[in-house]
Amino acid sequence: MSAILVVGGAGYIGSSTARFLNKKGFDVVVLDNFSKGHPESVPENAVLVEGDLGNRELVGxxxxxxxxxTALxxxxxxxxxxxxxxxxQYFDNNSFKTKNLLDGLVDADVNQFIFSSTAAVYGEPVEIPINEGHHxxxxxxxxxxxxxxxxxxxxYRNAYGLRSVCLRYFNAAGAEEGHGEDHKPEAHLIPLVLQVALRKRDxxxxxxTDWDTPDGTCVRDYIHVSDLAMAHFQAMELLESGSAGGIFNLGNGEGYSVREVIEASREISGHPIPAEETDRRPGDPARLIASNKKAKEVLGWTPSRPGLHEIIQTAWEWHRTHPEGYPRQ
Ligand SMILES: NC(=O)c1ccc[n+]([C@@H]2O[C@H](COP(=O)([O-])OP(=O)(O)OC[C@H]3O[C@@H](n4cnc5c(N)ncnc54)[C@H](O)[C@@H]3O)[C@@H](O)[C@H]2O)c1
Structure with a gap:
């Protein structure tokens, strides 16, 4: 059987997907330069290659x-x-190096590709929920x-027959047994809130608190990392069926406010989690909520852990038991 290449497979979402595919019986090759990732998050029987995604020869x-x-x-x-x-740094690492990666794949006749895109491609939404046709x-x-x-x-699809699926994730969150989010520095709301519960921040x-939302705080769509892994598997199946691919939002289709996240985290951790109300941050949209209709209809994807409490519960289990994250190298 041919193996699946997982680029960035030592990171939060990539390693979750690598573990998912490994459990499904696929041979997995992880390519990661460990600039942000953690070797311990990669499944033990995956082939782990330390290297840069921009290295066309290595990829080929x-x-x-x-x-x-298939490459993810x-x-x-x-x-x-x-x-x-x-x-x-962002155009270099995220765009130009990805072009090198794609050239390496084309050199080696790889013709199926799944890309981690983001809700950030939409910018300020004019319609909620946001569907894939939104500007x-x-x-x-x-x-x-x-x-x-x-x-x-x-x-590249037109020129070289590289069929691809772009998955536009909303806010990835939650954890799995023994594995979870470990970004340094951390910028995501749920781990930051839980750091207060762990007494790592005050x-x-x-x-x-004056946004046009029910409680005045920003609303986001949180999607469990295991549900993202499942969607990658289903996107692989779509490409295997001969499809040209496509673009899909991955979110729950439900929004939760910052206050709701803090309140749920208080209940789960039993810590009062003090909150400080400050000014709006420029560029923050009031609400970001996905329409996941297309992913449901075409990929057959249904989020299995849509509830905010369950998402935070799994994250809390990871952070409580791994307050410093993965071991440092
Ligand atoms: N976390 C989210 O909520 C979210 C939301 C939308 C989209 N995304 C996208 O999902 C993807 C994964 O996000 P994440 O939160 O798991 O990030 P992460 O930082 O945990 O993982 C990224 C991985 O890529 C590796 N990497 C970075 N540059 C590299 C390079 N040049 N060569 C080889 N490896 C390199 C890092 O070492 C790390 O292991 C990203 O592409 C991100 O843009 C994430």
Whole structure:
């Protein structure tokens, strides 16, 4: 059997998908440069290659050696604020190096590709829930760096027959047994809130309480990391069926406010989790909620852990038992 290449498979979502595929019986080859990832998160029987996604020769030879037909690409820099301060790093790592990766895949005749895109390609939404036809107008270099790749993929499909699925994730969250989120620095709301419960920070900031939402705080769509893994498997099946691929939102279709996240985290952790109300952050949309209709209809995907409590419960289990995350190298 040919193996699956998982680029960025030592990161939060990539490793979850690598473990999922491994359990399904696939041979998995992980390529990661460990700039952000953790070797301990990679399944033990996966082939783990330390290297850069921008290394076209390495990618080509890995694919030939392991008879790769499908590549899943999770590797990227992911912090919106950092992308505003250092855009060159984001265009380099997320866009230009991905073009090299794709060239390496084409060199080796790989013809199926799944890309981790993001809700950030939409920018400020004009319609909620957001469907895949919504206009795309990123408000930061991170979003643009991902949108460029979507465009490259459309051209490579036509020119080289590289069929691809772009999965636009909303807010990935939650954890699995023994594995979870470990970003340094951490920028995601749920782990930050839980850090207060672990006494690693004094309080959580709420950026704006006067948004046009039911409780005045921003609303986001949280999707469990295991449900993202499942969607990748279903996207692989779609490509295996000969489909040209497509673009799909991955979210629950439900929004939860910052206050709701904090309140649920208080109940789950038993910690009062002090919150500090501050000004709005420029560029934050009030609400980001996915329409997941297309993923349900075409991929047959149904989120299995849609509830905020369950998502936070699994995250709390991981952070409580691994307060420092994965062991440092
Ligand atoms: N976390 C979210 O909520 C979210 C939401 C939308 C989209 N995404 C996208 O999903 C993907 C995975 O996100 P994550 O949260 O798991 O991130 P992560 O930082 O945990 O994982 C990224 C992995 O890619 C590796 N990597 C980065 N640059 C590399 C390079 N040049 N060569 C080889 N490896 C490299 C890192 O070492 C890390 O293991 C990203 O592409 C991100 O843009 C994430």
């Amino acid at each position: 030879s890995l694919c030939s050696e392991h008879r790769i037909q 690409h999770f590797a990227a820099f992911t912090e919106v604020g950092e992308s505003v301060a250092k855009p060159e 795309r107008s990123p408000t930061n270099p991170y979003g643009w760096s991902k949108l460029f790749v979507e465009e490259i993929l459309a051209s 309080s959580i900031s709420i950026f704006g």
